[in-house]
Amino acid sequence: MNTQILLSAQTLDIQSCIDWIMSHESGGIDVFIGTVRNSTKGKKVLRLDFEAYEPMAISEMNKIVAWAFERWPVQKILIHHRTGLLQVGEVPVVIAVSAAHRDAAFDACRYIIDTLKQTVPIWKKESFEDGDVWVAAHP
Amino acid sequence: MKINILAFGVAKEIFGSSEVSLEMTNDATISNLKYLLEQQYPRLKQLSSYMLAVNNEYALPGDTIHERDEIAIIPPVSGG
Numbered sequence: 001m002n003t004q005i006l007l008s009a010q011t012l013d014i015q016s017c018i019d020w021i022m023s024h025e026s027g028g029i030d031v032f033i034g035t036v037r038n039s040t041k042g043k044k045v046l047r048l049d050f051e052a053y054e055p056m057a058i059s060e061m062n063k064i065v066a067w068a069f070e071r072w073p074v075q076k077i078l079i080h081h082r083t084g085l086l087q088v089g090e091v092p093v094v095i096a097v098s099a100a101h102r103d104a105a106f107d108a109c110r111y112i113i114d115t116l117k118q119t120v121p122i123w124k125k126e127s128f129e130d131g132d133v134w135v136a137a138h139p
Numbered sequence: 140m141k142i143n144i145l146a147f148g149v150a151k152e153i154f155g156s157s158e159v160s161l162e163m164t165n166d167a168t169i170s171n172l173k174y175l176l177e178q179q180y181p182r183l184k185q186l187s188s189y190m191l192a193v194n195n196e197y198a199l200p201g202d203t204i205h206e207r208d209e210i211a212i213i214p215p216v217s218g219g
Contacts, residue, residue, distance in 0.1 A: 034219050050218070053147050053211055056195040057218075081218060093219050113219055121192070121211075122218030123148030134149040135217035139187045 002069075004078040005061045007052055012080045017094045021076050026098040030105035032113050034093035036086050046127040048086045053121040057081070060120045064112055068097075071111070072104040079112065081122060092124070140165055142204060144176070145211040150189065153182045154212075163204065169193070170200040176212070189214045 004020055014033060021029050036048050065077045078096040086092055095112050099105040116122075124135050142161055146154045161175055169191050177183050190213040191198045197213070204210065 051147055052218070053145070053192070053213070056192055056211065056213075059195045117216070117219040119197075119216065120218050121147065121213050121216055123214065124217045125148070134152075134214070136215040137149040137186055137217075 002076045003062075003065050004076075004080075005058060005065065006080045007054055007057060007083055008080065009082070009084045012082060012091050012094050014091065014094055017078055017080060017096050021078050021096040021098045023075065023098060025100065026075055027100045028102045028105055029096055029098045030102070030109040031097075032093070032095040032109050033091055034113070036088050036090050036092060038088045040126055040128075043128050045088060046129065047088070048092065049125040049127070049132075050081075050083045050086065050092060051123050051125075052081070052083050054083075056121050061116065064115045064119070067115075068108045068112055072099070072108040073101075074099040074104050074108045077108070077112065079116070081116075081120075083122075140167075140206040142167075142172075142206070142208070142210055144172075144191075145209070147211065148214045148217075149186065150183070150212045150214045153180050165206075167204050168200065169198045169202045169204065172204060172210070173200070183212075187215045 076098045080094045082092045097105045097109045126133050192211045193208050
């Protein structure tokens, strides 16, 4: 298997992501780790709540992965994404890509996170001291 | 035909529920459905944008809806 896609309500295990992506055929791996930031536009963020339309989110992540394999000479791709409540400093997303040469790994990893943010049906609600906001919902 | 629409994120708050039902004609399209939804839930028009999905695929305005399709409203996504 050259692909691993996971939506999980449990803490993501970064080391197991790296262990899965490493191989003797690879010249390098590229890992993107998203983390929950403590502020948005100067306002203190208390926590984030992630919700996914799970079957479609998995299907859209598979499409992104298929396109990345078509476009770059990469060997393995992993996407793990959280659902549920996350505190500041926790990890909502891990993307890992292995390739024989680093350019492909960097480019594919960048493409995967950028596209995931545009097309995969996952939503986050930011909680502030004065209320909650669904990110990007309103202009 | 009766269709059910799944709602997520801010759409769930606008509907006040994670699923709503609507009665539509048999040849209804995605744009007919958008029109009906916006009549019943005018706050949808305040969103930056939103899409509808049919059977886990983003749908186009002219796509026809069939009974038992799984339909979902997809407000602006914000994963990652």
